[in-house]
Amino acid sequence: MPTSCCFFIFFSGALCSVVVFFLLNHLNFLKHSQISHYPDARYLQVRDDFSLFDPAEFDLHGGVPPGKQTLPARRHKIKSGDVKEALGTLKMALELRMAGKDDKALRLFQHALALAPKHPEVLVKFGEYLEHNKKDIVMADQMYFQALAVNPTHSDALMNRQRTAHIVETIDANRLALLETKRNALSGINESNSALRRAKKEAYFQHIYHSVGIEGNTMTLAQTRSIIETRMAIDGKSIDEHNEILGLDAAMKFINDTLVNKNDYITLKDILEIHRRVLGNVDPIEGGEFRRTQVYVGGHVPPGPGDLGILLRHFENWLNSERALSMHPVKYAAVAHYKLVHIHPFTDGNGRTSRLLMNTILMRAGYPPVIIPKQQRHKYYDFLQLANEGDIRPFVRFIADCTEKTLDLYLWATSELTHQIPMLAPTEFENSSSVEESAEEEQIAAEPQLIPKEEGEERRTETKTTSEPAGSSSGFQLG
Numbered sequence: 001m002p003t004s005c006c007f008f009i010f011f012s013g014a015l016c017s018v019v020v021f022f023l024l025n026h027l028n029f030l031k032h033s034q035i036s037h038y039p040d041a042r043y044l045q046v047r048d049d050f051s052l053f054d055p056a057e058f059d060l061h062g063g064v065p066p067g068k069q070t071l072p073a074r075r076h077k078i079k080s081g082d083v084k085e086a087l088g089t090l091k092m093a094l095e096l097r098m099a100g101k102d103d104k105a106l107r108l109f110q111h112a113l114a115l116a117p118k119h120p121e122v123l124v125k126f127g128e129y130l131e132h133n134k135k136d137i138v139m140a141d142q143m144y145f146q147a148l149a150v151n152p153t154h155s156d157a158l159m160n161r162q163r164t165a166h167i168v169e170t171i172d173a174n175r176l177a178l179l180e181t182k183r184n185a186l187s188g189i190n191e192s193n194s195a196l197r198r199a200k201k202e203a204y205f206q207h208i209y210h211s212v213g214i215e216g217n218t219m220t221l222a223q224t225r226s227i228i229e230t231r232m233a234i235d236g237k238s239i240d241e242h243n244e245i246l247g248l249d250a251a252m253k254f255i256n257d258t259l260v261n262k263n264d265y266i267t268l269k270d271i272l273e274i275h276r277r278v279l280g281n282v283d284p285i286e287g288g289e290f291r292r293t294q295v296y297v298g299g300h301v302p303p304g305p306g307d308l309g310i311l312l313r314h315f316e317n318w319l320n321s322e323r324a325l326s327m328h329p330v331k332y333a334a335v336a337h338y339k340l341v342h343i344h345p346f347t348d349g350n351g352r353t354s355r356l357l358m359n360t361i362l363m364r365a366g367y368p369p370v371i372i373p374k375q376q377r378h379k380y381y382d383f384l385q386l387a388n389e390g391d392i393r394p395f396v397r398f399i400a401d402c403t404e405k406t407l408d409l410y411l412w413a414t415s416e417l418t419h420q421i422p423m424l425a426p427t428e429f430e431n432s433s434s435v436e437e438s439a440e441e442e443q444i445a446a447e448p449q450l451i452p453k454e455e456g457e458e459r460r461t462e463t464k465t466t467s468e469p470a471g472s473s474s475g476f477q478l479g
Contacts, residue, residue, distance in 0.1 A: 086116035090125055102133050120154045123147035127160065141168040142386075142394060149390045172393065175400055176328045182407040183367050189414050199413035203406070204252070206371050207359075211352055212244045213374030219245060243281035247349075251277035251356055260363045265320040268312055271340070274356050279349040291347045298381075300388055302344035311343050329365035333358040334399040338387050362403070368410055370402045 093108035109126045116122050127143030130136045141164040147157035189196050209224040219227070219241055223234045227245050234242070251274050259270055276288025290312070292305050303311055318324055318339070324332055337358035344350050359369035372380055383395040 082115045083119060086112045086119060086122055089115065090122055093129075094125060097129055097133065105129065105133075118146070118150050120147040120151040120157060123150075124154065124157045124160065127157075131160070131164065137164055138168055138171060138397075140164060142391065145391050146389070168393075172397070175397070176330055179330055179367075179400060179403055179407065180328075182404065182411065186368070186407060186410050186414075187366055193414055195414045196410070199410050200368075202413075203368065203371065203409070207369055208245055208248045208252070210371055210374045211355055212241075212248060214372065214377045214380065215244070215351060217241050217244050240282055247278045247281045248352060248356075250280065251275075251352075255356060255360050255363075259360050262364075266357070266360065268316050271353065271357060274360075275346055275349055275353045278352050278356070279346070283348065286347050287349075290345050293347070295344060295347060297344060299385070300342075300344075302342070308343065308345055312345060315339055315343060329362060329367060330400050330403050331396050333361040333365075333370075334396040335392065336361055337399070338384065338392055338395060341384065342388065358399070367403060368406050370399065370406050372399075372402050 089108050089112040093105045093112060096102075096105035096108060106129070109129055112122050113126055123143045124147050127140040127147070130143065131140035141161065144157045144161040144164065147154055148161060151157070191197075205221065205225045205228065208228065209219070209221045212219070212224075219234065219237060223237070224245055226232060227234065227242060228249050231246075254273060254277050259266065262270075272288045272290075279287035290305075290308050294304055295302055319336060324336075327335070337354045340357055341350050341354040346353065355372065363369055379398065383398045386392075387395045
C-alpha cells in the first residue's frame, strides 16, 4: 500500500507539472498574439515602405530572408546609473513644465534624452512636451514611434501615436504637394532661359562639391570647379580626391545622356554603370562590381556578400514595381536611396551612387537634382540611422527639405525676386589655402551667374546650347 501511494503521488505530481507547463506556454503565446494585433498596424510600423522584402516573401527559403536580420533597431546599451539620472531629470522637467517654465523644462528634457535616448518613458514625456508646449507634432510623433519600437506595449505611446499619426500623415502629404507646385512652376520656365541654364550649371558644380565633400573630400568649391573645367591638378591635394571629382563628373554626364530620358525601368545594370564611373578613376578593379567581402559602416553591418544577389534582385523588382512607382517621386527617390545604401553592395562609393540614383529618379519626374549640403552630413547620417531603427520618415522629410531648397534656388535664380535665397554654397571653408580663395568662393555663392576665368577674372556664362539631352528640363547640366 505505501508503495502504491508513493507511485500515485509521483504520477500526480508529474501530470500537474506537464499541465502547468502547457498552460504557461499557452499564456505566453496569447501574450505575444495580443502584441501583434493593434487597432491599425500603420500606427506602429512604416517598414512596409522600405523593407527589403515584402511580407509575402518572408517565408522564402523557409525562413527570414538573407540580410533581413540587419533591419531591426539597434539596441543601445545604457548604464543603469544613466537611466536613474535620466528618470530623475525627467521628473524635474515635468515639474518645471507644470510650473510653466518651458525653457528650463526643455533643457532638462534634452538632458534626459541624451542620458537615455531609447528609454520609452523619456521619449513619451518629451514627445508630449513637444506636442502640447512647442506645437511640434511631427517631432512628437517621431518620439512616440521610437518609444513603440522599444516597447510595443507602452500604452501612453500607443494612445498618443493614434492621435498624431493621421495629423502627421496629412502634414507630410501637404509638404509633398507644395513641392509639386514648385516643380510645376519651374517646369513652366522655357529651356532657352539663360538664367535657368546658368542656375543649372552652378548646381552641377555644387552637386559634385557637396557629394564628394560628404565622403570627406577636402576640395573647395572653386577647386572643384577648376578641376572639372580645366582638368588641371590642384597643388597639395591627393590623386584620389581629384579622381573622385572626375568620377562623379563622368557618372553625372552618363545619367544626363542616357537615364534621364530613358523610357524604361532602371535596372541593376544601370546602377553598375553609374558606379563604374563613380569609382572608375579611383579603383578601376572594384568600379562597377559588387563587393565580394564583408564591410562595416559605423554601427551598421550590411548584409554579407553571399546575400547580395537575392537582395539586389528584390531591390530591382521593388524599384520598378507598381507600388514603388505609385509613390510620390520625392518619397520614392528617398526610399530608393535608403534601400541601396542599406544593402551597401559596393566596397566603396555606395553613398555617391545612392545619391545619383535618387537624383535620377527625381529628374525623370521633372525635379532638379537635389543637393545635400556637406555641412549637413551629420544630420544626413543620423536620419539614415533612424531609418535603420525603423522610421524612414525623418529621412524622407530631410530629402524633401533639400528638394525644396534646390527648387527655391532655381526659382530665385530665374525670377525678379528681391529677397535672395542663399545658395547651397559652403558656409565653412575647410582646408582653404588662402584668404583670397575663401573670398572667391563667397563671391561665387553670392553671384551664381558668374564663373571665374583661369586668370581670376569674371565673365558671364555663355548661353550657347548645352549638351543636355533634348526634352530634359531638369538634368545635370554643364555648359
